[in-house]
Amino acid sequence: MADVAFGAATVPERDAVLARRRWLWGRIVVYGGLSLFAVVYLVPLLVVVLNSFRDLPEIARHGLIAWPRSFSFHAWPEAWGTFCVGGTCAGMKANFVNSLKMTIPATVISTLFGAVNGYVLTKWRFRGSEALFGCMLLGVFMPGQIALMPWAFLLGKLHLTNTTSGLVLIHVVQGLSFATLFCRNYYLSIPDDLIKAARIDGAGFWRIFAKIVLPLSPPILIVTVIWQFTGIWNEFLYAVVFTSGTQQPITAALVALATNGTNVRNYDVMSAAVLIGALPPLLVYLFGGKYFVRGLTQGAIK
Amino acid sequence: MAALTIRALRKSYGVVEVLKGIDLEARSGEFVALVGPSGCGKSTLLAMIAGLETVTSGEIRIGDRLVNAVEPKDRDIAMVFQSYALYPTMTVRENITFGMQSRRVPKAEQETAVKRVAALLQIEPLLRRKPGQLSGGQRQRVAMGRALVRDPALFLFDEPLSNLDAKLRVDMRVEIKKLHQRVAKTTIYVTHDQVEAMTLASRIAVMQAGSVQQFDEPQRIYDRPANMFVAGFMGSPAMNFIPAEMMDVDGRPALAVRTARGGTAMLALRNGAGAPARGREVILGVRPEHLSRVDPAQPPRAGLATLEAPVEVVEPTGAETMAILRVGDLEIVGRFAPDLAPRMGETVTLGVDMTRACLFDPETQRLI
Numbered sequence: 001m002a003d004v005a006f007g008a009a010t011v012p013e014r015d016a017v018l019a020r021r022r023w024l025w026g027r028i029v030v031y032g033g034l035s036l037f038a039v040v041y042l043v044p045l046l047v048v049v050l051n052s053f054r055d056l057p058e059i060a061r062h063g064l065i066a067w068p069r070s071f072s073f074h075a076w077p078e079a080w081g082t083f084c085v086g087g088t089c090a091g092m093k094a095n096f097v098n099s100l101k102m103t104i105p106a107t108v109i110s111t112l113f114g115a116v117n118g119y120v121l122t123k124w125r126f127r128g129s130e131a132l133f134g135c136m137l138l139g140v141f142m143p144g145q146i147a148l149m150p151w152a153f154l155l156g157k158l159h160l161t162n163t164t165s166g167l168v169l170i171h172v173v174q175g176l177s178f179a180t181l182f183c184r185n186y187y188l189s190i191p192d193d194l195i196k197a198a199r200i201d202g203a204g205f206w207r208i209f210a211k212i213v214l215p216l217s218p219p220i221l222i223v224t225v226i227w228q229f230t231g232i233w234n235e236f237l238y239a240v241v242f243t244s245g246t247q248q249p250i251t252a253a254l255v256a257l258a259t260n261g262t263n264v265r266n267y268d269v270m271s272a273a274v275l276i277g278a279l280p281p282l283l284v285y286l287f288g289g290k291y292f293v294r295g296l297t298q299g300a301i302k
Numbered sequence: 303m304a305a306l307t308i309r310a311l312r313k314s315y316g317v318v319e320v321l322k323g324i325d326l327e328a329r330s331g332e333f334v335a336l337v338g339p340s341g342c343g344k345s346t347l348l349a350m351i352a353g354l355e356t357v358t359s360g361e362i363r364i365g366d367r368l369v370n371a372v373e374p375k376d377r378d379i380a381m382v383f384q385s386y387a388l389y390p391t392m393t394v395r396e397n398i399t400f401g402m403q404s405r406r407v408p409k410a411e412q413e414t415a416v417k418r419v420a421a422l423l424q425i426e427p428l429l430r431r432k433p434g435q436l437s438g439g440q441r442q443r444v445a446m447g448r449a450l451v452r453d454p455a456l457f458l459f460d461e462p463l464s465n466l467d468a469k470l471r472v473d474m475r476v477e478i479k480k481l482h483q484r485v486a487k488t489t490i491y492v493t494h495d496q497v498e499a500m501t502l503a504s505r506i507a508v509m510q511a512g513s514v515q516q517f518d519e520p521q522r523i524y525d526r527p528a529n530m531f532v533a534g535f536m537g538s539p540a541m542n543f544i545p546a547e548m549m550d551v552d553g554r555p556a557l558a559v560r561t562a563r564g565g566t567a568m569l570a571l572r573n574g575a576g577a578p579a580r581g582r583e584v585i586l587g588v589r590p591e592h593l594s595r596v597d598p599a600q601p602p603r604a605g606l607a608t609l610e611a612p613v614e615v616v617e618p619t620g621a622e623t624m625a626i627l628r629v630g631d632l633e634i635v636g637r638f639a640p641d642l643a644p645r646m647g648e649t650v651t652l653g654v655d656m657t658r659a660c661l662f663d664p665e666t667q668r669l670i
Contacts, residue, residue: 193387196354201401201448202375211400215391 052076052271059267079272085256092273094246095253099233099280101164102249106171107228113172114179114224119213121180122187123195124205133184139177144237147174155242162247167239171232178231179224186220187213222291230281250277304363305330305488306351306456311360313346320346322512323360328456328505331486335503337493339535342509344492348460351490353377364455375404380449381458384465386441388433394444395429398451419447422481439470446478450485457489463498475501496536500524508532526660530667533587533660539624542593542634544586545664548578557586557661559609560630562649567609572656578670585667587660590624593636595644596653605657613644627652 047065055070062069081091121133151170152161160166190213198208239252248256254277257270285292306328313321321343328334336344349355351362353374362369369377380401388397395416402412420426423443433441442462449457462478463471479502482489493499499506500520507517508531516528527533533541546557549568555577557569569586571577578584596602611627611634618624623643625636627650636644636652644650661670 191385191387193383193385194389196349196352196374197381197383197387197448198389198400198404199354199374200352200379200381202404203400204375207404212389212391 048271048274051267052079052275054268056266056268064267075266075268075272076276079269079276083257083266083269083273085253088246090246092250092253092257092276095248095250096276098164098243098247099249099251099277102167102171103229103233103280106168106175106232107225109168110172110175110179110228111221111224113176114181114183115214115217115221116209117176117180118183118185118187119209121184122190123192123208123213133180136177136180139174140181144174144235148237148241151238151242162243164243164247164249166242167249170238170242171228171235175228175232178227182220182224182227183217186217190216219291219294222288226284226288226292229284233281304328305332305365306334306490307361307363308347308351309361309363311347311350311362312358313343313350313355314358320512321350321358324514326507326514326517328488328490330488333482333489333491333502333504335491335493335499335506336509337496337499337506337535338509338515340494343512344494344509345460347509348381348458348490348492351456352379352381352458378455379458380452380454380456381460382445382449382462384461386433386445386465388441388444388448390433393430393432394425394436394447397433397444398429398448401448401452415451419451422450422484423447438466439474442466442474446481450481453487455488457487459489459491459493461492461494463493464495478502496538500536506536508535510535525658526669527587528669530585530587530662533662533669537589539590539635539637541660542588542590542632543662544588544629544632544634546584546586548580548582548584550580555580557584559586561609562612562628562630563610565610567607569607569609569654569656569659571659571661572605578661583664584670585662585664587662588634588654589658590635590637592655592658593627593634593638594653594655595638595642596651598651602653605655606653607656608651608653610649611652612649613646616643616646618643 050068051059051064052075053071053073054068055072058068058070059066079092080096081093082089083091117136121129155161155166155169158166158169160169194212195208198212203211233249234251235249236251236255239249240255243249243252250273254270254273257273304327306326308324308326311321311324311326312319324343324347326334326347336347338344346355350357351364353369353372357370364377364379388394389400392400398416398419399412402415407415416429420429423446425440425443425447428436428440428444433444436444442465445462459478463474466474475498482502491499491502503520505518506520506523508515508523510531516523516532518528523532523536527536527541530543534543544559546559546569549556549558551568551570555571557571559567559569561567594606596606596608598608602608609629611629613625614628614633615626616623617626618640620640623638623640625638625644626633627636627644628634638644662668663670
């Protein structure tokens with residue numbers, strides 16, 4: 001009797017063991033594959049990070065991709081404040097500040113405009129508002145190069161060529177499409193009854209926006225800010241076309257660094273400069289990343 | 303004085319006409335229910351009174367002021383929404399004071415108003431909570447509190463109970479009635495539930511397809527519905543409609559009704575209304591509770607006409623029993639006390655209370 005009971009118990013038990021083993025192998029394959037891709041993706045970053053701490057002669061001797069045998073910090077301060085590009089020896093500091101002066105206002109302004117646009121397009125619709133939204137959406141699909149000539153013309157007329165303000169203007173306008181799209185889609189999920197109730201309560205257009213809509217907006221505002229900040233900071237084309245020298249944001253200045261007249265390639269300083277340029281979007285992503293993913297998938301009110 | 307007057311009000315969206323000339327008025331302190339099936343235009347009408355929808359043509363007056371082009375906030379109204387529309391990021395207190403803040407009511411005055419309303423609705427313990435932390439019934443109370451704090455000329459309710467479960471709905475219905483008796487404010491109340499309309503309203507406007515079918519006191523609407531739509535919509539189970547022909551019995555008007563076994567029953571007409579011409583086809587409308595079981599051996603009570611009807615289905619509900627009976631090739635519903643209810647398969651002698659009968663024109667469907 002004991003044997004019968006034992007035999008009956010082992011068959012499902014063996015199945016369970018097999019299933020567990022299959023599951024384990026599945027996990028190993030999945031995670032192994034993902035880890036491999038992660039390594040492939042991270043290696044270039046690792047090379048740059050390591051090179052920023054190596055001595056230049058050592059890089060020259062052992063090649064760009066090699067395990068470091070020296071260690072020094074000198075490339076970082078040099079890249080930041082003293083390295084010479086095109087005759088001026090001030091490093092990337094000014095360009096970094098330019099980038100901040102361009103990215104922060106452009107991000108804030110375009111996000112606010114996006115929020116107001118989204119609010120109008122969902123809660124204060126008017127004849128033709130859908131068509132207007134359709135036109136704004138074109139900007140999402142339009143490559144930036146198309147607008148180069150018109151912007152050149154416009155900046156010239158406005159006397160904003162080779163200024164940070166000019167770039168701010170460009171990025172506010174170019175960024176409107178995405179910011180509006182994000183906010184409009186999010187605001188669709190805010191019930192219209194809230195707006196109606198507030199109108200009966202005596203609140204006007206701006207009071208409803210400030211007191212009802214904005215307090216519900218943090219998830220989408222975080223998404224928009226991250227999107228705009230990284231996009232504008234990393235933007236290269238307009239920066240390199242419309243600014244030069246000390247007016248350049250860091251993305252454009254890095255190129256000047258690489259095409260520096262002398263024959264010596266300062267890989268250590270270049271690595272440090274690249275990392276300085278990449279740091280702000282990286283930090284924004286590190287601090288805001290989880291809100292970014294959450295915000296993209298979340299509605300306003302459950 | 304009329305608190306609300308609506309004259310020849312129309313609303314179209316492009317070529318679609320959703321309101322086709324509404325006339326309505328509410329006396330000061332009155333509770334008017336707008337009732338009708340979904341899509342009849344009752345919510346649109348309410349939104350137009352609130353100023354949330356534009357007027358295509360016609361007039362809306364609140365008090366004696368024409369408000370067609372007046373902003374919602376300047377109409378001196380308060381509204382309770384079906385979804386409650388509580389501001390999710392604000393506490394209950396902030397929800398209630400938001401309107402007063404928008405109108406720059408002094409702080410001290412706001413404070414007393416909140417106290418008064420919170421006491422009235424018994425929501426003092428909830429004042430610091432957010433709407434997300436409240437149950438459906440509590441949200442409903444807060445939504446009413448937000449309206450009550452205004453002390454407006456007109457209260458508008460848009461299906462305020464339809465998101466509550468059945469038991470809570472009945473409780474809140476009673477509360478709304480008590481509340482109205484206490485504050486005695488003119489109220490316009492939209493509902494698709496005819497029981498809510500009957501129990502709450504001092505007058506009911508029954509709407510269908512963008513027009514008011516009947517606007518009258520609840521009992522008048524129930525007893526003398528203006529047409530077959532109103533008759534069928536108000537009351538549950540619905541009124542029975544039986545085709546009949548006007549005849550003469552001993553010089554008195556009577557209705558010939560075909561019974562189940564091919565026979566004809568003559569029902570003497572005694573509803574007090576003028577009798578239609580002899581030979582005319584009519585529709586006899588009888589409410590389920592105006593059917594009763596009579597003892598064929600006894601002479602029937604005055605006003606009661608009798609006919610034989612086989613019982614098809616019996617549905618006991620506890621308090622009363624519904625029976626589905628066959629008359630001609632129709633099925634009609636009767637409402638009986640459980641101890642007097644017919645049994646399955648039986649053929650009962652059915653008493654029809656002809657003093658309460660309604661006659662309708664088969665062509666126009668209007669009450670004769």
